[in-house]
Amino acid sequence: MEQKETQKPASIKVTGSQSVIKSLIEEGVEIMFGYPGGQIMPIYDALYDFTDKINHVLVRHEQGAAHAAQGYARATGKVGVAMATSGPGATNLITGIADAMLDSTPLVCITGQVGAMLLGTDAFQETDVIGISMPVTKWNVQVTKAEDIAPAIAKAFYIARTGRPGPVLVDITKNAQFAECDFQYKKCEGIRSYIPVPKVDVNKIDQAAKIINEAKKPYILFGQGVILGSAEKEFRAFVEKSGIPAAWTLLGNSSLPTSHPLNVGMLGMHGNYGPNIKCNECDVLIAIGMRFDDRVTGDVKRFAKQAKVIHIEIDPAEIDKNVKTEVAVLGDVKESLPLLTERIKTNNHEAWIGEFKKCMDIEYNQVIKKDIHPEKEGMTMGEVIRRITDKTKGDAILVTDVGQHQMIATRYFKFNKTRSCITSGGLGTMGFGLPASIGAKMGAPDREVILVVGDGGLQMTIQEMGTIFQTGAAVKIVLLNNNFLGMVRQWQQMFFEKRYSSVELINPDFITIAKGYSIEGQKVTSRTNIDNAIDTMLNHNGPYLLEVVVEKEGNVFPMVPAGCSVSEIRLE
Amino acid sequence: MEQEYTITAFSENSIGLLNRVTIIFTRRQVNIESLTVSQSSIPGISKFTIVVKVTQEKVEKVTKQIEKLVEVLKAFYHTNDEIIQQEIALYKVPTEKLMSSNEIENLVRKSGARILEVTPDYTVIEKTGYKAETQELFQKLDAYGVTQFTRSGTVAVTKNPKELLTEYLKELE
Numbered sequence: 057m058e059q060k061e062t063q064k065p066a067s068i069k070v071t072g073s074q075s076v077i078k079s080l081i082e083e084g085v086e087i088m089f090g091y092p093g094g095q096i097m098p099i100y101d102a103l104y105d106f107t108d109k110i111n112h113v114l115v116r117h118e119q120g121a122a123h124a125a126q127g128y129a130r131a132t133g134k135v136g137v138a139m140a141t142s143g144p145g146a147t148n149l150i151t152g153i154a155d156a157m158l159d160s161t162p163l164v165c166i167t168g169q170v171g172a173m174l175l176g177t178d179a180f181q182e183t184d185v186i187g188i189s190m191p192v193t194k195w196n197v198q199v200t201k202a203e204d205i206a207p208a209i210a211k212a213f214y215i216a217r218t219g220r221p222g223p224v225l226v227d228i229t230k231n232a233q234f235a236e237c238d239f240q241y242k243k244c245e246g247i248r249s250y251i252p253v254p255k256v257d258v259n260k261i262d263q264a265a266k267i268i269n270e271a272k273k274p275y276i277l278f279g280q281g282v283i284l285g286s287a288e289k290e291f292r293a294f295v296e297k298s299g300i301p302a303a304w305t306l307l308g309n310s311s312l313p314t315s316h317p318l319n320v321g322m323l324g325m326h327g328n329y330g331p332n333i334k335c336n337e338c339d340v341l342i343a344i345g346m347r348f349d350d351r352v353t354g355d356v357k358r359f360a361k362q363a364k365v366i367h368i369e370i371d372p373a374e375i376d377k378n379v380k381t382e383v384a385v386l387g388d389v390k391e392s393l394p395l396l397t398e399r400i401k402t403n404n405h406e407a408w409i410g411e412f413k414k415c416m417d418i419e420y421n422q423v424i425k426k427d428i429h430p431e432k433e434g435m436t437m438g439e440v441i442r443r444i445t446d447k448t449k450g451d452a453i454l455v456t457d458v459g460q461h462q463m464i465a466t467r468y469f470k471f472n473k474t475r476s477c478i479t480s481g482g483l484g485t486m487g488f489g490l491p492a493s494i495g496a497k498m499g500a501p502d503r504e505v506i507l508v509v510g511d512g513g514l515q516m517t518i519q520e521m522g523t524i525f526q527t528g529a530a531v532k533i534v535l536l537n538n539n540f541l542g543m544v545r546q547w548q549q550m551f552f553e554k555r556y557s558s559v560e561l562i563n564p565d566f567i568t569i570a571k572g573y574s575i576e577g578q579k580v581t582s583r584t585n586i587d588n589a590i591d592t593m594l595n596h597n598g599p600y601l602l603e604v605v606v607e608k609e610g611n612v613f614p615m616v617p618a619g620c621s622v623s624e625i626r627l628e
Numbered sequence: 629m630e631q632e633y634t635i636t637a638f639s640e641n642s643i644g645l646l647n648r649v650t651i652i653f654t655r656r657q658v659n660i661e662s663l664t665v666s667q668s669s670i671p672g673i674s675k676f677t678i679v680v681k682v683t684q685e686k687v688e689k690v691t692k693q694i695e696k697l698v699e700v701l702k703a704f705y706h707t708n709d710e711i712i713q714q715e716i717a718l719y720k721v722p723t724e725k726l727m728s729s730n731e732i733e734n735l736v737r738k739s740g741a742r743i744l745e746v747t748p749d750y751t752v753i754e755k756t757g758y759k760a761e762t763q764e765l766f767q768k769l770d771a772y773g774v775t776q777f778t779r780s781g782t783v784a785v786t787k788n789p790k791e792l793l794t795e796y797l798k799e800l801e
């Protein structure tokens with residue numbers, strides 16, 4: 057494949073393995089997450105000479121390496137790097153790769169492979185990782201010659217981070233790791249067959265501006281595209297000049313401060329009341345860097361049918377995929393939004409925004425008040441989250457696992473800064489939280505990183521406490537323990553006549569487990585102790601586990617039941 | 629409404645790409661009627677010709693997903709009236725049947741087919757045409773006992789006077 061190249065620097069002789077490490081250094085990699093094994097030993101050997109340049113974090117399971125790399129990438133905007141051996145090491149990465157694919161997270165995964173002579177012979181620890189990872193990578197490649205390693209890695213980084221980011225995998229056979237080659241690193245600057253960023257068509261901007269200027273009830277839905285395009289400032293300028301209320305998808309969360317007057321809240325199955333029902337009442341819907349996931353649209357046949365839809369998006373394949381658009385503005389949001397902002401009238405939509413406020417009052421009275429100021433005895437997830445976010449003043453990074461606690465945490469956590477909400481959206485991967493929080497903390501060591509996790513999900517990757525122990529990553533783990541697979545239990549209660557099939561967990565003593573890893577912690581069972589416990593956790597210098605026993609059968613509302621229209625959102 | 633569409637995709641010639649392309653169809657439960665891959669007129673660039681029976685909406689989405697692949701330069705879809713398409717079919721019949729009368733020879737001549745090879749045992753007939761035509765000939769020949777029948781996938785060129793990919797490559801430069 058043809059590749060545009062920069063000028064050739066002088067070359068030196070290296071082994072393929074050294075070429076891997078040198079290439080990573082050339083790409084600016086400072087931290088990587090991985091786990092060694094037979095077919096990647098030469099690369100680990102080469103790494104041994106570069107520990108001053110690259111901090112290799114030894115995880116406890118390769119899934120953890122992938123998730124940690126994701127957490128790192130999401131917190132920093134850089135490409136996350138994960139490394140594993142062939143066979144089981146490579147297959148263990150797959151869940152994290154699939155998660156990164158759905159959530160557009162830039163990852164470069166490097167796997168060892170059996171020698172080229174053994175390919176296809178069912179050799180020890182040979183799996184067809186190229187075949188297995190094909191549907192869940194943006195791109196992948198197998199390298200069988202030492203001299204092909206550096207160009208493959210250059211291409212991998214370029215593809216992972218450009219356009220709509222995503223995970224790529226480079227599989228390197230053992231003979232290529234051992235062989236010698238000339239090393240001269242050329243960063244990839246383009247690939248003939250790949251156009252990462254479509255050109256902005258100014259005609260489309262004009263059309264969009266006209267529709268926006270004539271709109272009576274315009275409404276902005278924003279997604280992670282704003283963050284991935286580093287367009288927070290441009291987005292905010294657009295929102296403020298247009299005066300249009302804006303609601304976020306799960307992954308768009310934190311790109312506009314929670315306290316911003318035009319931030320009306322969260323979309324989706326457990327999003328806010330107003331933001332959901334207004335999708336079916338607005339006259340113009342401006343979707344920015346989001347992909348109309350079914351968790352956002354509910355029944356898509358009954359979603360925003362009355363509205364003219366403007367879709368501002370980098371990926372042409374997302375246009376008209378789920379929701380038909382009136383105007384599609386392709387391109388980089390950082391470029392298209394200022395052009396659009398220039399062309400729209402300064403406006404405010406007071407009466408329209410007032411409708412969102414009324415909805416928020418209804419939601420407050422029927423849902424939020426009970427969640428954050430409960431009068432019952434059992435503690436709610438909502439009150440715990442609210443206390444933590446108040447005490448951290450909206451400056452912390454929130455990492456979550458998947459389940460009820462995820463929805464409650466993303467609903468009630470407040471954010472001042474972008475790249476502060478790290479959660480598994482598209483794949484909904486339990487076990488994501490703990491390793492992702494380690495990656496996030498290592499990427500943003502100066503920030504408070506709070507992991508909110510359930511008792512189910514924590515046990516999916518609990519071994520990564522070992523990684524915390526070894527690295528000292530000062531993650532604050534908030535375990536919201538309801539002794540249930542809460543989200544599934546909620547569905548069983550609501551849609552399966554309370555037939556609680558395999559959702560109750562008999563749990564270990566989590567504090568003792570943490571202690572085994574020298575992670576301090578405490579368990580809180582009553583409201584009277586919670587404030588002190590949170591303060592202790594936040595003041596503790598180092599990782600900490602705060603286990604909060606919450607009511608067993610709390611439910612998350614509002615809820616748009618699967619298959620329902622967003623208008624059918626339930627408040628109880 | 630479902631109808632036949634021909635997708636043509638131009639790509640770099642790289643290992644595994646066929647797999648990436650077919651995954652797009654399997655994931656969406658789209659059955660591929662025929663698929664051929666060959667060198668295009670431009671050196672180093674392969675051309676996929678894929679025939680599917682789907683709705684316009686589906687073919688549009690699938691084509692975008694193909695074009696999204698890193699190694700694919702460009703993908704297009706066409707209705708049958710926008711392209712000239714042909715496929716080739718081979719029929720093997722026992723030579724004794726051919727010799728026993730001139731009926732088979734007549735069929736061959738009338739349908740614009742030709743005889744490729746005659747051995748004492750078997751005769752191989754070739755016909756190029758639309759699928760319906762190769763199918764029709766099969767049915768007629770089968771009255772005499774076709775022992776093997778095989779059909780290539782569809783190949784197609786567009787009626788558009790401009791060469792879509794060449795235009796596109798120029799645009800890139």
Ligand SMILES: Cc1ncc(C[n+]2csc(CCOP(=O)(O)OP(=O)(O)O)c2C)c(N)n1
Pocket residue numbers: 457458459460461462484485486487509510511512513514536538540541542543544
């Ligand atoms: C790997 C994986 N397996 C299964 C599920 C299905 N699932 C979604 S939420 C959930 C329950 C999560 O329970 P817990 O971690 O205790 O959190 P809670 O909902 O109680 O807050 C399950 C099983 C999933 N999302 N991921």
